[in-house]
């Protein structure tokens with residue numbers, strides 16, 4: 338249902354295809370199933386946990402029959418929960434193709450949309466504006482999937498070299514366009530395309546941004562799987578710290594707890610951007626101007642999932658209930674730098690700048706090591722060598738899947754920030770007689 342009109346109820350398939358509700362609200366589950374640890378008896382792999390967890394959400398939907406196949410294909414890489422001492426474990430969500438947690442949501446959405454569009458006369462075209470990491474995850478997930486294609490717009494010269502290599506390693510049904518402008522120009526172009534008649538006529542457009550519930554729900558699997566492993570090994574509920582920006586990953590953790598999984602406290606670690614901590618402190622939501630920090634993927638002044646969070650806790654005791662349900666810790670760049678620098682010695686781990694916010698929250702909240710914590714590692718440190726390498730004093734090896742993506746990088750068309758310039762390359766590529774890209 339929509340956050341703004343509870344009576345507006347749609348199937349899971351419709352929510353995935355539409356992204357945003359027609360009233361401008363965000364889709365949220367109407368209710369949550371009750372799935373305690375006993376409901377997962379016999380579910381030992383993460384794929385089995387995903388299927389058990391997501392099944393109730395697909396009940397009665399066209400996706401129900403194909404859900405096992407989608408869950409089976411969603412990972413294809415490990416999700417280690419690594420104990421690092423002092424009652425602390427790290428949940429490594431960075432073993433996918435683009436080395437950050439967004440791979441799983443993007444892969445679930447890609448597979449679902451490919452299956453939902455089987456037999457369609459025309460493929461669905463996903464249009465994405467990216468400042469770096471989301472576009473890479475979406476491109477990787479949709480690459481070579483049938484019935485769907487992707488156009489990625491990124492601001493030329495405004496992403497790091499390594500990010501650019503992750504955005505330009507695609508072909509076939511994934512087209513990347515470098516825009517001579519900033520991220521906001523790319524976002525404006527996407528909005529214009531959605532409102533443009535020629536685009537609407539030529540293509541069936543859709544989006545895959547982080548407000549799509551199809552990216553959020555599968556991320557619950559991370560928290561189900563990790564908390565079950567902890568519960569089975571120790572019989573206790575771990576607290577979880579989630580590095581957060583738009584709150585999609587953090588909300589997935591709350592939703593998993595809502596389903597009955599054995600999760601204790603949930604803490605959102607943020608960088609210096611204050612909307613989340615301000616909201617939890619005061620109970621009043623206020624958007625802030627976005628501040629640039631070392632944890633760039635969390636530079637969000639007005640988190641899109643705040644609407645889901647507020648909806649979830651509306652009318653259930655106000656600020657106090659919210660305060661009891663969630664913690665939040667705001668972390669400075671100086672603290673991020675300190676934890677990246679000290680990581681190898683203090684925790685025998687090289688942290689990426691985003692995960693470093695969780696480390697600060699962990700040490701600040703529990704200096705005496707009295708509780709059990711899961712720190713969520715959202716990205717591999719090799720994604721951010723400019724920040725990490727000078728602090729740890731050595732090069733960080735690029736994991737194999739990411740190295741493969743980057744090795745495929747090739748020049749892409751560069752255009753002025755106008756819709757007609759983008760249309761020239763996008764439509765040129767789709768002329769009936771246009772030859773396939775190599």
Ligand SMILES: *Cc1c(COP(=O)(O)O)cnc(C)c1O
Nearest residue numbers: 581582583584585586634715716
């Ligand atoms: C996207 C991202 C985040 C923030 O996740 P949200 O779901 O937007 O809160 C944190 N770390 C990394 C590495 C990311 O890519």
